[in-house]
Amino acid sequence: MFGKAILIHNGSAGQAETGSRLGAVIGPLEAGIEELTLVQTKEPGDAERICRERGEETDLLLVLGGDGTVHECVNGLAPLADPPVVGILPGGTCNDFSRALYIPQELGRAAEALMQGRTRPVDIGRANDRYFSNFFGIGLITDASVNINPQLKGTIGKLSYFISTLQTAASADPFRFTLEHDSGRTDGEAVMLFVANGRFLGTRPLPLAADALYDGVLDVAIIREAGLPLLKELFKIKNFGEWDSEKSSFEFIRTTSLKLTTDQPMQADMDGEIYAHTPASISVLGKKLTFLVGEEQP
Template structure:
């Protein structure tokens, strides 16, 4: 198959409320034009609720590519607008964790990210779905929704990941274990858990949580931190942040195309950083749903973004 070139015309749409969006909008505009892109529209959106509408309008106006600048929530909240349109979705990582950019191997530095768009290639990828809502990278139940629903915006904007981690420590003290019920249509599993991650990509919160997920695998991975002891969640994050050899000792992974996911009690779900749903939900993969711009040397970039030490002692169940 002959790969189509990356479009040289695009609409730039930046969430000015993201951590670096307002500061870097003008620079991004100038650097993209210097790299050879013709910007048929450029918007710094100060009201995040207008992001999806702005992207939708750009697509309707015939933009062959939209370049969205912001964090994971900005990207996930706008990606629905390019599904089934033929419009290419490109990313400028201007948020806090930038997990989706890490999954694609896109550099977090603005100059390098622009160069990646200018010299990259089109790549068709999967999206995850929570009921009828598309998402790019990861959804979660447990600590992350509590953080996402309560963290002061200015704390995350001005202190970045340090502020996020400080608030996470505060929320952790209120965390309670819950019962997870997972069904693939043929088998039901029940277990105690302190956190559940639904992974289309490898990263969540800027940390590589699995080496097994990829955005063109055709599967979704559900990763549960098992047990009733909150300490296991701390140990799991510590092991994954520092890439310890036993970094999967506290989690169990389930791979498949579709699951019914429920909890006791019903809990909120954070989707790419935004609290948007509540259990029970249907989780599935939308195979090859959109085209993105990724580095030409994607495998090298992927390895560099999440290289680990040795074997991880994986425990997984392949439900496909």
């Protein structure tokens, strides 16, 4: 049983949708929380500010929203000396980080799972002065996010991400990069560089170990060639054990920190939010925040 909890939810959703979402979770949450406060965001940045200002006042911080809202909350909570436990109620398009935490994707079931009280300290990535929970990426992944059709996203949800990626992959321009990491230095040309902390991208599992969220290491994929075969290979690989570096278009690096420079400043995508740029100093903060988790599947 939690004493005090704050539930942050997106105020940009319509009244009917907001009522439906809250109605699905309030019952299960009240069974495990003595005092629950609802806080509605009104504009971008509100969730981060609320977490920063009120995070240390509560035992539990609940986030009802998608990966973008989670990203804001992580950036508000990570700098705190005594952050609360965090629970995610998936209300977005892909909800990738919640999937890595084994949280059911139906809101009512998610609330019930969170109130079981299972917790796990997880790693958080840091890029310059900002934080990410799921990934940092440049190149193809940023282009795909920029090219998503908002109307298409609203109509068919997560499928829009893959359609945009396929369209972008056919015309991806390579860029030159230099990467300094625990094992040395890597440079050359690539179409995408992806730094993973989480285990899902666009609802699809990545070929990372089950403990990727709390192993104290970042998984870096350097993708040097564009095209549909590359995307098929990315999602076909199940784990590093199946990956053959001699036959692959990918290069994988595991590191605790890295310094990334590119020949020209490039936009960077963090958890689906695009506002950062290269160069970037990236590191992992081991077990920085504690999250409520669902029941792990065998």
